[in-house]
């Protein structure tokens with residue numbers, strides 16, 4: 014013990030004697046600090062990301078067909094969705110997996126996407142008008158117009174006509190502005206003439222004489238002038254919605270209700286709903302208010318300034334939604350609110366949306382109280398039926414109607430585009446869209462065969478017969494105000510409407526069909542690796558043809574980000590400690606050379622070689638532990654401070670990695686132990702050679718004088 | 721038999737490139753317990769070489785070196801080290817204190833290596849020796865804060881702290897002025913008489929020599945004579961060797 018004290022004392026005093034030790038110590042300190050803080054942050058990030066990924070889509074383990082061409086990548090890979098083979102024997106797989114000790118629940122899944130076109134508002138309104146005319150003339154059996162009296166239909170026709178005329182007025186005003194800027198030659202004279210014609214009272218007086226002809230003229234000449242049709246990419250995950258909801262307990266319904274048990278239905282991701290489906294002006298007002306709550310100022314923030322600018326110039330979405338009565342009402346309201354005599358609604362709106370840090374709150378409030386009730390805030394409302402068309406794997410176009418029951422988000426991940434970008438759909442609809450034969454479809458095919466008298470209809474040609482409309486749109490979904498009645502012809506029509514929407518499917522029907530992947534929830538998440546191995550073993554044994562991967566692997570690039578940064582950290586620390594090792598080695602070598610007489614003397618008076626070895630090693634270990642210890646302490650301090658304070662998510666994407674608005678980094682004792690081990694290894698290894706040299710110093714060296 | 725060192729027909733050769741230097745050419749010598757023996761001889765005569773062999777820090781090319789009854793040629797490196805630790809004390813020409821340790825710690829060092837005594841006993845032993853060399857008041861001082869004579873006293877205390885059978889000192893006074901040198905020799909002599917510790921020291925200096933019980937006179941690697949201090953001094957004076965005031969660092 015006192016020997017050790019003495020060695021420590023010698024080490025300590027030797028260290029004090031040499032300034033190079035400060036440099037070495039600084040390097041060790043920096044390396045340890047970096048390791049503790051960055052390592053701790055990465056660990057915390059990994060944990061929180063794990064919570065996000067596991068809690069939103071992946072579960073702990075994902076399984077998919079081992080015959081798949083690509084690896085599973087839940088958040089999409091470099092080149093879009095991975096090419097996965099279908100899993101056809103899910104019930105058997107589920108049964109086998111539930112035998113595995115650590116498995117709690119298996120949730121079937123399949124994800125895909127479709128482009129939705131939200132048609133332009135003029136088109137939609139004209140379509141509505143056309144249906145009203147047809148219904149009045151008894152030509153169309155639109156269920157929504159069924160049972161309306163002749164008077165009621167006439168009132169609606171009159172109101173819709175006024176709406177169309179109001180739209181034309183708006184377009185005219187637009188055109189006037191454009192003419193002023195562009196000079197005449199830039200504008201197609203035919204367009205000018207058409208607009209001039211339909212703004213005449215004469216056109217409208219004669220409208221009813223040839224309602225269909227007049228409508229066609231409007232559709233061909235006027236509607237194309239509004240070019241704001243919007244394409245949206247809708248990502249959806251088909252799943253057993255009940256099981257999903259219980260397994261992923263961070264999921265919560267925001268608007269509407271859950272899809273009733275066993276039924277077809279759609280739940281829109283809240284963030285997607287807000288970002289893509291909401292009236293843009295309203296969305297931007299929300300964002301401005303959020304930003305203000307986070308301390309950002311319009312006056313000082315370019316992005317916010319852009320929002321205001323866009324809000325001021327893009328008021329047409331609102332104006333076009335209003336017929337003449339609403340336009341007059343809105344104009345009056347705004348004149349009062351803004352204390353203005355301006356007669357033009359567009360100009361008034363532009364003034365209204367000129368929000369500043371001072372008036373934002375009041376205008377936001379006024380907008381929702383007074384203006385929002387006069388327009389449709391969302392392109393799709395809860396309760397609407399969404400028609401989603403997508404290419405099947407066979408290349409045919411498949412269409413499915415799904416009722417939107419509500420919106421949902423994951424607690425803590427409300428603002429994350431990654432977690433809030435995927436909507437949920439029942440598995441039956443998913444299978445329809447994905448192009449695999451479901452029981453419903455098979456039934457329908459049979460009926461088709463009977464109807465057409467065909468003896469044999471191959472699956473491909475049947476799909477063509479069902480859905481082959483020669484349509485070139487990739488996919489389209491229409492609903493709500495966008496298109497109340499998009500014509501959907503063919504036998505597939507029968508897929509729509511009440512029976513399918515209301516049908517309740519049994520568990521075996523839901524599980525019985527094709528899926529692409531499945532999430533496995535486990536009881537003990539610390540035993541993930543073992544459970545994955547066990548599942549893969551069971552799959553081999555029972556010939557299930559599935560592959561199990563961790564949530565990390567399943568999340569593709571995303572899951573590897575942390576691993577990547579770990580690698581970077583590792584290299585940085587390796588680099589620092591590498592330099593430290595070289596310097597320590599050199600310094601200790603020089604120190605040994607300068608101390609040969611002392612070492613020789615110690616040897617002469619009876620010190621064994623082992624003592625000399627210990628002495629030299631002690632010196633660098635003391636150096637390492639001392640500075641490394643300070644590094645660890647500083648690092649732990651910083652981590653504790655960060656834990657206390659939390660790191661706010663710098664942007665929406667970070668919400669996912671932080672698993673919420675704030676990351677509360679936590680220091681794991683494991684990291685400290687690893688840091689200590691690294692320090693010890695670094696110092697010991699780099700001093701080993703000088704220490705061995707020191708043991709070779711002969712006691713004879715004591716007799717020689719130092720000259 | 722009271723012989724503590726027994727050397728027979730020892731030859732020590734150094735290889736310098738292609739030539740072989742014979743530092744000792746057949747030396748035989750017996751040293752008895754309690755002797756206060758001086759080794760004298762001109763520079764290059766082999767004094768240091770002989771002391772190194774006795775001190776077990778070097779090995780003979782031929783011949784037998786027995787220290788405390790052990791044939792040093794038959795001991796391993798570790799055993800030689802233990803022998804040095806437990807039976808031999810060293811006093812060096814240039815003091816060789818550990819610069820980063822204070823006086824107390826320097827003296828305590830061999831005891832710590834021995835691991836025989838508890839801290840209190842070590843303390844008592846060290847303080848006792850420091851008192852005997854007159855430095856108990858300087859226990860906390862660092863070697864750099866002491867004069868040459870004081871340093872050598874610390875070295876004497878360190879050499880004696882383990883109660884060795886034999887203390888070897890190669891020109892212990894060469895780096896000191898003659899008065900201080902004499903004090904060191906007096907101190908050694910006193911300890912020799914009080915404790916009966918055997919001392920072997922080499923010197924050029926006849927004033928130092930005269931304290932010895934006996935003087936071994938070396939020349940050209942051979943023992944010329946074993947004689948009384950008086951005869952040795954007389955011999956030295958007759959050769960007109962450097963007087964007592966010879967400056968420090970007389971070696972070449």
Ligand SMILES: Nc1ncnc2c1ncn2[C@@H]1O[C@H](COP(=O)(O)OP(=O)(O)OP(=O)(O)O)[C@@H](O)[C@H]1O
Pocket residue numbers: 734735736741742743761762763764765766767768769770971972
């Ligand atoms: N390590 C060595 N390598 C080669 N030759 C050596 C070595 N040590 C001593 N010698 C030679 O051995 C001979 C005896 O040297 P030694 O140091 O024993 O003499 P010394 O009597 O102690 O001399 P001095 O009074 O100068 O200290 C000398 O010729 C010396 O040159």
Ligand SMILES: [Mg+2]
Pocket residue numbers: 767768769890971
């Ligand atoms: Mg000598």
